[in-house]
Amino acid sequence: MIKLTSMNHQTFFINCSLIYRIDQAPDTVITLTDGKTLMVKEKPEEVVALFLDYQKQAFGHIPTLDN
Structure with a gap:
């Protein structure tokens, strides 16, 4: 999960696997x-x-198409 800031300055955490774009x-x-x-x-x-x-941090590397 990553920590972000809403437009009203409240911080929250989002599961980054839910991000489409x-x-x-x-x-x-x-x-x-x-x-x-x-x-x-x-x-x-x-x-x-x-x-x-x-x-x-979670996986020790950045996943790519070839690994």
């Missing part, structure tokens, strides 16, 4: 696999970096 319009909008959307203070690149850090 991340858009910037102009705020960061995360669309979940169930179609729900969340707006967060972090930039899309920050959300991706948090996701990659989580992957490294």
Whole structure:
């Protein structure tokens, strides 16, 4: 799970396996696999970096198509 900040400055944790896509319009909008959307203070690149850090901590590496 990764820690994010809502638009009203409340922090929360999200299961990153539920993230379908991340858009910037102009705020960061995360669309979940169930179609729900969340707006967060972090930039899309920050959300991706948090996701990659989580992957490294949880699995010891970043999964790719060939491993």
